[in-house]
Amino acid sequence: MSQDHYFSPDPKVASRPRTIQVTLPDLSFELDTDRGVFAHGHLDVGTDLLLRTLPAVPPEELVDVGCGYGAIAITLGLRNPDARVWAVDVNRRALYLCARNAERAGALNVVPAEPDAVPAGIRFAAIYSNPPVRLGKESLHELLLTWIGRLEPGGVATLVVQRHLGSDSLAAWLTSLGHPVERVRSKAGYRVLEVHAIAASPHDGSRAR
Numbered sequence: 001m002s003q004d005h006y007f008s009p010d011p012k013v014a015s016r017p018r019t020i021q022v023t024l025p026d027l028s029f030e031l032d033t034d035r036g037v038f039a040h041g042h043l044d045v046g047t048d049l050l051l052r053t054l055p056a057v058p059p060e061e062l063v064d065v066g067c068g069y070g071a072i073a074i075t076l077g078l079r080n081p082d083a084r085v086w087a088v089d090v091n092r093r094a095l096y097l098c099a100r101n102a103e104r105a106g107a108l109n110v111v112p113a114e115p116d117a118v119p120a121g122i123r124f125a126a127i128y129s130n131p132p133v134r135l136g137k138e139s140l141h142e143l144l145l146t147w148i149g150r151l152e153p154g155g156v157a158t159l160v161v162q163r164h165l166g167s168d169s170l171a172a173w174l175t176s177l178g179h180p181v182e183r184v185r186s187k188a189g190y191r192v193l194e195v196h197a198i199a200a201s202p203h204d205g206s207r208a209r
């Protein structure tokens with residue numbers, strides 16, 4: 001019996017590629033999707049909402065945490081040609097699709113990578129994620145803290161999470177840790193949250209995180 005999830009490192013389910021068209025007000029491109037990778041054959045409603053909500057970003061280091069076949073990373077790459085967009089996932093089938101999709105869309109600044117392949121010293125101006133909520137709360141929290149902890153001072157993580165999968169309790173938990181959190185959009189049962197780095201204390205000399 002297969003224990004495949006969309007976050008399996010090497011999905012065992014047989015491949016069945018399907019190409020979808022992403023159409024946004026400013027961009028249109030094709031993406032290959034596959035079984036064993038989140039949102040096979042369609043763009044997730046939450047991802048679509050995130051792509052229509054994204055603010056302008058500085059042309060620096062950006063990361064899409066849990067990139068899947070690359071919808072968010074490729075949109076960021078095309079909209080911000082001077083940025084470097086890390087597209088991070090544990091699912092190798094997803095990374096393969098993301099690399100191929102980025103190349104076909106002409107988003108040559110997208111860098112698909114397993115999480116440990118992103119050099120430890122890199123800090124991000126912005127993080128974007130439709131996070132893997134199905135991992136379970138503890139693993140999800142660990143994942144988010146790892147990446148949010150790599151924001152530059154003043155950096156922002158923009159997350160899309162379904163309300164019934166815990167967006168409001170996630171926002172409350174991040175707030176309890178000292179991260180300013182804003183709900184910037186709410187639609188069709190999804191919330192888009194902006195999570196800000198914790199400002200460095202003038203007394204302890206620590207970096208913002």
Ligand SMILES: C[S@@+](CC[C@H](N)C(=O)[O-])C[C@H]1O[C@@H](n2cnc3c(N)ncnc32)[C@H](O)[C@@H]1O
Nearest residue numbers: 006007038047066067068089090091130131132
């Ligand atoms: C909800 S899906 C979103 C996929 C894609 N961004 C989209 O919007 O279609 C979450 C993704 O997170 C990935 N993921 C799970 N655990 C991860 C981890 N520890 N580090 C990075 N990505 C992870 C999953 O493999 C999955 O592709």
